[in-house]
Amino acid sequence: MRHHRPDASELLRTVASHLHALRERLDHGDRYQLIVCGHILDLVAREIEAPPLAEMDEAKLVAEIRTGARDETWGATFDLIMHRTIARLAVVRPEHLAPEHRL
Amino acid sequence: MPAILSEVEDRLSRAVRRRFGEGARVEHIEQATLGGSNRTLLFDLVNGGTRRRLVSREETFSGTTNPFLPPGLQYRLLAIVHAAGIPTPEPIFAYDSTDELGPGFVTAFVHGKTLPRRLLADDTHHKAILTALMDALARLHALDAGSVEFLAEYPESGDPIAAMRTRLDALDEPHPALEFGLRWLERHPTPARAKGLAHGDFRIGNFMVDGAVVTALLDWECSHLGSPAEDLGWLCTRSWRFGRLNLHAGGLATRDALLDAYCAQGGARIEADEVRWWEIYGLIRWGMYNVLQAYGHMQGRKSPAYAVCGRNVAMMEYDLMMTLKGAYD
Numbered sequence: 523m524r525h526h527r528p529d530a531s532e533l534l535r536t537v538a539s540h541l542h543a544l545r546e547r548l549d550h551g552d553r554y555q556l557i558v559c560g561h562i563l564d565l566v567a568r569e570i571e572a573p574p575l576a577e578m579d580e581a582k583l584v585a586e587i588r589t590g591a592r593d594e595t596w597g598a599t600f601d602l603i604m605h606r607t608i609a610r611l612a613v614v615r616p617e618h619l620a621p622e623h624r625l
Numbered sequence: 626m627p628a629i630l631s632e633v634e635d636r637l638s639r640a641v642r643r644r645f646g647e648g649a650r651v652e653h654i655e656q657a658t659l660g661g662s663n664r665t666l667l668f669d670l671v672n673g674g675t676r677r678r679l680v681s682r683e684e685t686f687s688g689t690t691n692p693f694l695p696p697g698l699q700y701r702l703l704a705i706v707h708a709a710g711i712p713t714p715e716p717i718f719a720y721d722s723t724d725e726l727g728p729g730f731v732t733a734f735v736h737g738k739t740l741p742r743r744l745l746a747d748d749t750h751h752k753a754i755l756t757a758l759m760d761a762l763a764r765l766h767a768l769d770a771g772s773v774e775f776l777a778e779y780p781e782s783g784d785p786i787a788a789m790r791t792r793l794d795a796l797d798e799p800h801p802a803l804e805f806g807l808r809w810l811e812r813h814p815t816p817a818r819a820k821g822l823a824h825g826d827f828r829i830g831n832f833m834v835d836g837a838v839v840t841a842l843l844d845w846e847c848s849h850l851g852s853p854a855e856d857l858g859w860l861c862t863r864s865w866r867f868g869r870l871n872l873h874a875g876g877l878a879t880r881d882a883l884l885d886a887y888c889a890q891g892g893a894r895i896e897a898d899e900v901r902w903w904e905i906y907g908l909i910r911w912g913m914y915n916v917l918q919a920y921g922h923m924q925g926r927k928s929p930a931y932a933v934c935g936r937n938v939a940m941m942e943y944d945l946m947m948t949l950k951g952a953y954d
Contacts, residue, residue: 551656554930555928555929555930558929558930558933559929561933562929562932562933565933565936580799580800580801581799583799583801583804584799584800584801584804587801587804587805587808588790588804588807588808590808592808593808593812599805600805600946600949600950603801603802603805603946604946604950606801607802607939607942607943607946608943610936610939610942611939611940611942611943613936613939614936614937614939614940615937615939615940618940618943619943620947620952
């Protein structure tokens, strides 16, 4: 069953847009936190729309890298981590991605 | 550390009366910033016919994962560095338990600006600022390490890779990209150098600048014994270029110009690749600090800015991977 419109992303973006409009009314410290709040709402909206990040035992991967067990498959390990890093950054701050990694 | 400013003012008034006599009072108190690890207040100390602008700095980070130098030791270090004539705020007094403030200390107010984008917007004095920074840094690195031996017990004064793993492991969240970077550094060792005093947070934003003059190096909570190349690498770390990516040295100058200036001011001749090694370390380190802020948030030190740090780690991890790939310099 789907909820009525607007969907969750649209609701978040609407609140973010309203917060943006309030910025000039606040003093420096509150304005900064408000900008961060708007950024967080946009981030969550992108996360809702993005394909989910695959489950993975990253603690095990860290342990393998640390012991050198991944040295022989360095290139493949790089690709794996890069793939997940791009997926995370696309949610957090897509404009920080190099053009070749943008959707 | 009390949260309400009027309560702070009362305690600050008592603290200055204890030290400067019953006639001393506090006026014009204002909060400057709520930084990543400290709260900074500005106030006037009025005593008899004199008025002096001072700065109170209190640590806000605590707990076993706290990687920062205790304020008492920062104060001790500041006194040594200030006495050596390196531009730093003059230490006035450190808080003790009777003050019910802190942990922290009070220094003289220093004129100038620190805000990176404001500093970088007008490049009239950038060359002079770079020269002044390198003069201060070369003199700092030349200080007798024996006088700051108390820094030796901190993990960062030992093997930097082991220290970073210790910090990351305490934060209870796996970060394969950061570990991948550490493993790369381990497999591509940098030349060993004699360790001296390293500022530890030598970057745009921590320099007080007035025109062409560097009036103070600020933020000594990451100081340790380390390689001189480490401070240069932190200044050049991609996250600290403020969008001026081809001006590696904090958006002020190229990496080569920085190394020439450091050498011209009496510092060692350091090759660009050695600084690049520390820039990779810098991206890992800045990533770790962001993980740390999010960890603090989850432990109860709540704020939107601290919360989002946990997600912002992706920026440093991406820059790190692109640098390891050779796509970024």
